[in-house]
Every structure is written in C-alpha cells, then in structure tokens.
Amino acid sequence: MSYETTSRQFSCFTPFDASVKPDGGASRSEFFRNDEYGQYLEQFSETFSLHGNIVTQHRVDRICRDVDRDGWELLITDLKEGQAESTTEYFDCVILCTGLTAAPVQIDCKIKTLSVSELHHPDGLGHISDQRIVVIGGGESAVDYANRLSQPELNNKVYLSLRSGIRVSPRYHPIRGVPSDFLRNRLMLSIHEDIRNWIGQRFVEMRIRYQEIFRRLFPAKEVNNLSPTEIDQDVSQIRKAWAYKLTKAAKDDLFNMFHNKSDDFLDAVAEGRITIVGPPNNDQFTVFRSFDSDYEEHIEPTLVVPAVGYQERLSELSAGHIQLSDFYMGCIHTTHPDLFLVGFARPIIGNIPSISEVQARFVCGLIAETFPRPANIVALHRADALSRKVRYKHLRLESIYPVEMFPYCDQLARLMNTFPRLRSIGSLAVWCRMQLTPATTLHYDYREKSSSELYASTPVYMPRSLIIFLLVIKPFDFVYRTFRRLVKRSSEP
Numbered sequence: 001m002s003y004e005t006t007s008r009q010f011s012c013f014t015p016f017d018a019s020v021k022p023d024g025g026a027s028r029s030e031f032f033r034n035d036e037y038g039q040y041l042e043q044f045s046e047t048f049s050l051h052g053n054i055v056t057q058h059r060v061d062r063i064c065r066d067v068d069r070d071g072w073e074l075l076i077t078d079l080k081e082g083q084a085e086s087t088t089e090y091f092d093c094v095i096l097c098t099g100l101t102a103a104p105v106q107i108d109c110k111i112k113t114l115s116v117s118e119l120h121h122p123d124g125l126g127h128i129s130d131q132r133i134v135v136i137g138g139g140e141s142a143v144d145y146a147n148r149l150s151q152p153e154l155n156n157k158v159y160l161s162l163r164s165g166i167r168v169s170p171r172y173h174p175i176r177g178v179p180s181d182f183l184r185n186r187l188m189l190s191i192h193e194d195i196r197n198w199i200g201q202r203f204v205e206m207r208i209r210y211q212e213i214f215r216r217l218f219p220a221k222e223v224n225n226l227s228p229t230e231i232d233q234d235v236s237q238i239r240k241a242w243a244y245k246l247t248k249a250a251k252d253d254l255f256n257m258f259h260n261k262s263d264d265f266l267d268a269v270a271e272g273r274i275t276i277v278g279p280p281n282n283d284q285f286t287v288f289r290s291f292d293s294d295y296e297e298h299i300e301p302t303l304v305v306p307a308v309g310y311q312e313r314l315s316e317l318s319a320g321h322i323q324l325s326d327f328y329m330g331c332i333h334t335t336h337p338d339l340f341l342v343g344f345a346r347p348i349i350g351n352i353p354s355i356s357e358v359q360a361r362f363v364c365g366l367i368a369e370t371f372p373r374p375a376n377i378v379a380l381h382r383a384d385a386l387s388r389k390v391r392y393k394h395l396r397l398e399s400i401y402p403v404e405m406f407p408y409c410d411q412l413a414r415l416m417n418t419f420p421r422l423r424s425i426g427s428l429a430v431w432c433r434m435q436l437t438p439a440t441t442l443h444y445d446y447r448e449k450s451s452s453e454l455y456a457s458t459p460v461y462m463p464r465s466l467i468i469f470l471l472v473i474k475p476f477d478f479v480y481r482t483f484r485r486l487v488k489r490s491s492e493p
Helices: 036-047 140-149 193-209 211-217 230-248 265-270 352-367 377-391 405-416 428-436 441-448 451-456 464-491
Strands: 058-066 071-078 085-091 094-096 132-136 157-161 167-169 259-261 274-277 287-289 296-298 303-306 339-341 345-347 401-403
Touching (some): 132 140, 140 157, 167 230, 193 211, 193 230, 193 464, 230 265, 339 352, 352 405, 352 441, 401 405, 405 441, 428 441
Parallel strands (some): 094 339, 132 303, 157 274, 167 259, 345 401
Antiparallel strands (some): 058 071, 071 085, 287 296
16 A cells, blocks of 8 residues: 655654656656655654663553552563563553554355455565455455455456445546545535535546546646557556446545555456446355346455454453543543543544544643643533444444544644634734645644745645635535524524
C-alpha cells in the first residue's frame, strides 16, 4: 500500500508540501511507498528526541481499575532476550493506542488459509505462485491482497468474493490527475453530509460513465492528461464497466461507507487477473454465487485469504470491562476521566495517523486541564451513538467507530478552541484561501503560522466550475440545516 504524504504528516513536522509533479501520477512521488512512512516516523522521533521515552519489546497483558490508588493497574511482560518476565505497574492515566486492527477476524475454513505474516513476507510473495486463490472480503486489505497476489509473475488465479458492491477511490483523481485528497477542501466539507451524499453519488456515477466528457469539463491543472491508447480501449471499457457496477451495488451512500484506495485493482479486474464473485454458497468455499446474477460458480480454491475485517483487543485486555462503545467520540471514556483511546476512529475517507494526531492533542489537553472535559458527557455520548446508528446503519458499530475525517477532527478542534474561524484568523483573504486549498490538520495551527504563509503556500486544485457550483448550493445547504434543526426541536420532549 502507499499513503499520501501531506495528509499523513503531522502538523508539527512537515517536510512535504502539497505540490504535484506534472507527470500524471506516473512517479507517485506524492505518496509514501514501502518503508518510507516508517522512515518519516523515525525522523519525527529523532527530531523531537522521543526514543528515550519509548520502551520497546514489552507487552501489556492486562489492564484493570485500581480502586485503592484511584488509577490503573497494568500487567506488563518484558520480552527482551527471550526472558518473559511480568511485572505490575500503576499509572494515573492510561491512553490505549492498540487500534482497531489489533487482530484479523478469522473464518471457519477447511481449506488452507494464508496468514497476515505470509502476505507480508519480507521477501515478497514469490513463494505463493501457481495457486487458485479466493480472497474473502471487500475492504482495503482484501483489495490490496487480491491485487498483489494477481501479479502476472506469480501466475495465480485470483478471485475476490464480495457480499455487495464496494467503493474504489483511485489515489489519483482520474480526471484532475492529482491525489484525490487534494480535491477535498473546507468548502466541500461545509455542505451537509446528506446533500454531499446525494450529489456526490450522482457525480461519481456520471464521472465513471462519461469520463471523457468530464475530462473536457474539468481539465487537469499542471499535470498531463493521459488518455488510453487504442490498444488499451478494451481494458479501459471493462474497467469502466466494473467501476460503475461496483459503485451502483455499494450498500450505502458515498460518505457513509468505507472507500478502497487503489490505482491498480480495477486494472487487474479489467485485465482478467482478478475475477469478482459473490459470497460463498457453502462452508467448504467451493461454490460461490455470481456477483451480478443468480448463477453459481464452482472454484475449488487451493488457498483462501480471509480479509473480512479486524478486531480490537480492549475486551481481552480488560476482561470485558472496557468496550469501545464506552468512549464518547471514540476517545473519552464516559465514566473514567483518566482513560482514553487514540487511533480507534476509523475514517470513511481519510487516514488514521492525522486523526490520531488531533485525538492525541485533545487527550493530552484534557489530562493537562488545558480545556475542560465535556459537560454532560453521558447525554452527549448517547446522542452521538444514536446519530451513528442512523447514519452508519450498515457498519458494525459495536467494533468500530466510523468517522468522516475532517468533520470529526473539526469537532475536536472546536472543543480545543483551535478551529479556524474567520474572526480568530483575522484575515478574510487567508480564511477564503483556507476554504479552497486541500483540507489539512495544519489548519488547526493557524495561530502559529504567518497569514502570508497560509495564504500563498498551498495551491487550489478544485476546478473553478466546481467551486462556483458549491457556492451556488450553499444557500440551499443553509435552508436544509435550518429545517433539520426545527424538526429536531419539535420532536424533543
């Protein structure tokens, strides 16, 4: 996998800018690849002298409330040099950062399954060749595994088993030729999610069906628009057909379900290296329903890759006393003011490192009493949980905390009083520029940067025609929000 550099860098350590090479994404220079993100984290640690404060090769086996000390008791095992020695330590506050992907969900399958360690073998996937492989799942890991296992040199026959359609978002926007995240700005995010969902869904479907027309309407800025050659026309048409088919069959609205970031997956499908099928019809994983018909497909796989999701270890660590559902906004425990989560919010669109950065600032501010803990947190948590059940009705909310990245980070920023308002910025030109440039956590540091830097350093990638369209619908957005507030008030007891 590769990750966009500017959106995943921390706002206090920014060696990358939002410039784009004019090569149509050929070099992918705007993305971390292989171990480059690990190198960035090492540089970050060295810059802020963090290594001396990090203890490695230790495992937390248990966490429980210490009533006598009014804190937390942790059972920690030292794994250094093969000597597994356990000790009990006590802490005033605990921030759990084990994340939502602590362990993959397993499936009951009699066919040999590939483990995560095999799929991430340091020597690559050369040891998995000439196989008939079924990948179960439609998430980003499943798509990535299927794509990697289908590389021509491995000579595998790869199937991807899906229960419904999925949303495949290319890392580079297929029309503008820039990282897709660069088109997501504050002006777009200021439109209510219901309106964005309705318009966005239709925009994506039309963009897939009429891509050449869209290329002319929204010409790329400072990049080469690469059109398919005559030889690629058949593959291009198959790719477009599958992109439309998967999008139409997706089980929820555009901004209410997870997106798969991939530039190569649909190419692999179009080239016949990946065959998409429906869910299995038997527990032997030999008969599958066709993806878009009632027919059955017999596969007889030699290997199965279970990629049906991950699970956190909170319940395991705490003997069932700590649950993700106990945390307001996915990071503040509603009962214990000294227990927090960071890295457990899963973005519909966006990335976990940037969200975790804002969460970490918020949590540390609460511990330092820089700002107060939200009042009436139990009622707020109940209302938040109810709204998520309505919006994310197709997601497993008992095990994940889904968010839209920047609206969620903006919520935390408002609680920290770092949200970039026009009055606090003090410059209309800077504020307007901030609405049009790519959304970033740097916007929460506006007090620490000069107005001229914010105004001039970042380019605007959204087409003018789309900016005008968003400005035109802003009055309708205001009316819709007002109507929703009035309905909500009238329904309250």
